[in-house]
Amino acid sequence: MKTRITELLGIEYPIFQAAMSWASSNSALVSAVSNAGGMGILAGGPMRAADFARALSEIREKTAKPYGVNIPLNNPRARELLDIAHEARIPVMVASQGGPREHLARFRAIGTKWLHVVASVEHARKAQAAGVDALVVDGMEAGGHPPPSEVTTLVLVRRVIKAVELPVVASGGIADGAGVAAMLALGADAVQLGTRFIATPEASVHENYKRAVLAAEVDGTAFVGRGAHPIRQLANGFSRKYQSAERAGEPAEALEKLFASSSVKQAALEGDVEWGKVEAGQSAGLVDDMVPAGELLRRLVAETEAARKRLASL
Numbered sequence: 353m354k355t356r357i358t359e360l361l362g363i364e365y366p367i368f369q370a371a372m373s374w375a376s377s378n379s380a381l382v383s384a385v386s387n388a389g390g391m392g393i394l395a396g397g398p399m400r401a402a403d404f405a406r407a408l409s410e411i412r413e414k415t416a417k418p419y420g421v422n423i424p425l426n427n428p429r430a431r432e433l434l435d436i437a438h439e440a441r442i443p444v445m446v447a448s449q450g451g452p453r454e455h456l457a458r459f460r461a462i463g464t465k466w467l468h469v470v471a472s473v474e475h476a477r478k479a480q481a482a483g484v485d486a487l488v489v490d491g492m493e494a495g496g497h498p499p500p501s502e503v504t505t506l507v508l509v510r511r512v513i514k515a516v517e518l519p520v521v522a523s524g525g526i527a528d529g530a531g532v533a534a535m536l537a538l539g540a541d542a543v544q545l546g547t548r549f550i551a552t553p554e555a556s557v558h559e560n561y562k563r564a565v566l567a568a569e570v571d572g573t574a575f576v577g578r579g580a581h582p583i584r585q586l587a588n589g590f591s592r593k594y595q596s597a598e599r600a601g602e603p604a605e606a607l608e609k610l611f612a613s614s615s616v617k618q619a620a621l622e623g624d625v626e627w628g629k630v631e632a633g634q635s636a637g638l639v640d641d642m643v644p645a646g647e648l649l650r651r652l653v654a655e656t657e658a659a660r661k662r663l664a665s666l
């Protein structure tokens with residue numbers, strides 16, 4: 353499975369474990385995926401500087417293979433985290449939410465490959481013009497921050513592939529080997545899976561969070577915060593309260609306040625899956641077992657091969 357992404361990053365399989373705030377803010381998940389030949393990604397966004405630095409040195413102890421780091425560039429602590437990542441000479445950056453231009457030169461100077469997460473054709477073109485090495489394209493099925501436009505992965509990935517020359521990593525709703533094969537068939541150079549990796553022992557979220565993902569159906573998510581900063585999460589008390597405030601025509605300020613009254617941390621660390629933001633994608637409905645992350649990666653590879661064979665035999 354050689355693609356432009358496996359060549360660029362020096363990984364065996366074109367499969368990424370997505371950055372997920374809290375769930376992949378630890379070294380165990382990242383190193384397990386990288387050791388299995390995929391691309392493990394540390395979610396730096398919610399981490400304190402000292403914890404982030406420690407996780408990076410643990411990853412280096414646990415794997416000699418390439419790994420990635422995600423820093424949302426609009427995070428108030430982004431600069432501090434970027435400095436730590438730079439000092440650790442990280443092999444791969446998967447940056448999101450913000451312009452990459454001002455950061456590229458110093459990371460390029462130490463050999464870091466810079467991938468940028470985008471959710472529209474316009475942002476894909478801008479990131480290419482800024483000089484990034486590759487793009488991660490998130491469609492609306494994705495957990496976390498899907499495109500405000502609500503364009504699906506199936507459509508957006510193909511459109512972005514037409515619009516840019518850069519390698520593209522498809523993200524959102526993938527979950528299994530059939531999903532991986534489908535995205536490679538569309539022309540993606542790799543895939544990124546988030547929600548599927550929540551149901552692993554290594555994901556650092558509360559057991560209630562994992563159980564909620566395992567129990568969810570494909571229609572069990574909600575799109576919260578339309579028009580502002582939408583997130584996709586499992587439907588629960590919080591999402592229903594927010595959506596009924598939206599339907600009631602509450603002013604933007606009140607909606608903003610309500611949005612800020614709940615957090616991912618509440619669900620991820622405290623296990624409050626009723627009132628916290630249980631970020632997860634539609635593919636939660638395709639996840640029905642807990643699997644160690646390395647084994648999951650190997651299973652995804654085998655399933656992808658099976659899907660390719662099935663297609664070839666038609």
Ligand SMILES: Cc1cc2nc3c(=O)[nH]c(=O)nc-3n(C[C@H](O)[C@H](O)[C@H](O)COP(=O)(O)O)c2cc1C
Pocket residue numbers: 370371372373375395397422424447448469490493494495496497523524525526527544545546547548630631632633634635
């Ligand atoms: C629990 C959760 C937390 C996330 N946190 C982040 C994050 O911190 N930074 C980021 O760029 N994307 C984040 N995302 C988005 C993922 O990186 C990825 O794009 C998405 O999970 C892919 O869709 P899938 O969940 O359908 O596989 C998060 C997604 C989830 C499910």
